[in-house]
Amino acid sequence: MNKKTDLRVLRTNQSIRKAFYELIQEKGYEAITIQDIADRAMINRNTFYLHYQDKPDLLDICVDELLEEIKNAIVQCPISMRPFSISTLETVMQTILEHISHNTSYYQAMLVGENKIYLFQSKMEKIIKDKLNEGWNSPQGNSTLTISKELLLEYLVSSFMGVVIWWIKNDLPLPAEEVSSQFSKIVAYGHLKTAGIAVKE
Amino acid sequence: MNKKTDLRVLRTNQSIRKAFYELIQEKGYEAITIQDIADRAMINRNTFYLHYQDKPDLLDICVDELLEEIKNAIVQCPISMRPFSISTLETVMQTILEHISHNTSYYQAMLVGENKIYLFQSKMEKIIKDKLNEGWNSPQGNSTLTISKELLLEYLVSSFMGVVIWWIKNDLPLPAEEVSSQFSKIVAYGHLKTAGIAVKE
DNA sequence: TAAATAATGAACGATATGTTGTTTATTTAT
DNA sequence: ATAAATAAACAACATATCGTTCATTATTTA
Known part of the structure; x- marks a missing residue:
């Protein structure tokens, strides 16, 4: 009687999700029709509407479900920005990378290729930004930054996402610990020096 | 007789572009119908098809025209990565920021807000990446980087775009020279030290 | 086994698309 | 200034997708 116990509901829903992720990678979100999903999931087009309002609704639910997992993964990570603690x-990053490594195909569909879902990236950026922002909210009084905090956050989030996406796109070429370790070093010491590139004024 | 001398063509085309940019910011690219554009531009829906194949065609042309200007702006900038030269x-960045400051409304529509055109950002990232990549193509032999060059490029481009978008989003709060100067310092020396934030191991 | 409910299948109106003609208005060239 | 060229307007069309309704069939739960 409960919606989640009926095997038909579960099976149909799984088929829809699977078909949807496949089609996103094949033809991109915008090009997908409800009929496409129904065909691939081998259900009647009408059945789709018994599960989701429309295509954006399906996308939102998929996106939010994945992001919810990221939120849960990092919620208990301590974070401090002043003083900046490399380890936090x-x-x-390591927590997120490890979570991604356990769900690679989903994140591949969301973040890689010309059919990637920019809504997902944008929402994920917000989560990272909020998390990093926590580190500044500790009651230590305002100090005099020589750069706008907003600019700093933007810079940090952008580079963070850049590295994460690079990692997924290249099929996780390095262990999660190594990527996160190198990233935090780059952030702290400047990436050119970290990489061993000479700098001339 | 030439398509570009007929005032009717020019006027109609201008109206279409203007309507298109406005509608992108108002309701987002996907929600726009050809009829919307025609109404706003005060032309017949059919007339649209005399100028563009379809909606993606119009978008591509708008995007590519803007990007062409960016390419032209930076084509003659010298760039060197080894040794890394801050000034280049x-x-x-300064060249790009100044170009943007002369066409703010277009870049606002393309890069800011929930209706931004991710295709544009993605193509712009590629242009920046190619440009930065030039700096490595000088014949100096392979050196041993402690970080993958691809990772480094991704990091650089992501942070570059992050700063640019932040700048546009905040209505160009600082002079272009200052933003580009601070950015290059962050890149070279690490943004935390540049910002005056203490770092603890 | 009976009741509940999920899924099917057919049909519908509404909206947007891209195309094809024809007519009107404007521009260019003679 | 006028005639030829062409852009734009207007109407009509077939097609596709959407979201909904309703009756019927199949499956699951109680």
Whole structure:
């Protein structure tokens, strides 16, 4: 009687999700029709509407479900920005990378290729930004930054996402610990010096 | 007789572009119908098809025209990555920022807000990446980087775009020279130290 | 086994698309 | 200034997708 106990509901729903992720990678979200999903999931087009309002509804639910997992993964990571603690930033990234490594195909569909879902990236950026922002909200009084905090956050989030996406796109070429370790070093010391590139004024 | 001399063509085309940019910001690209554009531009729906194949065609042309200007702006900027020269990176960013400041409304529509055009950002990232990549193509032999060059490029481009978008989003709060100067310093020395934030191991 | 409910299948109106003609208005060239 | 060229307007069309309704069939739960 409960919606989640009826095997038909579960099976249909699984088929829809699977078909949807496949089609996103094949033809991109916008090009997908409800009939496409129904055909691939081998259900009647009408059945789709018994489970989701429309295509954006399906996308939102998929996106939010994945992001909810990221939120849960990092919620207990401690974070401190003043003083900046390398280990905490490293922990956040490593936690996220490890979560991604257990659900690679989903994140591949969401974040890689010309059919990637920019809504997902944008929402994920917000989550990272909020998390990093926590580190500044500790009651230590305002100090005098020579750069706008907003600019700093933007910079940090952008590079963070850049590295994460690079990692997924290249099929996780390095262990999660190594990527997060290198990233935090780059952030702290400047990536050119970290990489061993000479700098001339 | 030439398509570009007939005032009717020019006027109609201008109306279409203007309507298109407005509608992108108002309701987002996907929600726009050809009829919307025709109504706003005060032309017959049919007339649209005399100028563009379809909606994606119009978008592509708008995007590529803007990007062409960016390409032209930075094509003559010298760039060197080994040794890394702060001034060259600074020059590239400053050139781009100044170009943007002369066409703010277009870049606002393309890069800011929930209706931004991710295709544009993605193509712009590629242009920046190619440009930065030039700096490595000088014949100096392979050196041993401690980080993958691809990772480094991804990091650089992501942070570059992050700063640019932040700048546009906040209505160009600082002069272009200052943003590009600070950015290159962050890149070279690490943003935390640049910002005056203490780092603890 | 009976009741509940999920899924099917057919049909519908509404909306947007892209195309094809024809007519009107404007521009260019003679 | 006028005639030829062409852009734009207007109407009509077939097609596709959407979201909904309703009756019927199949499956699951109680």
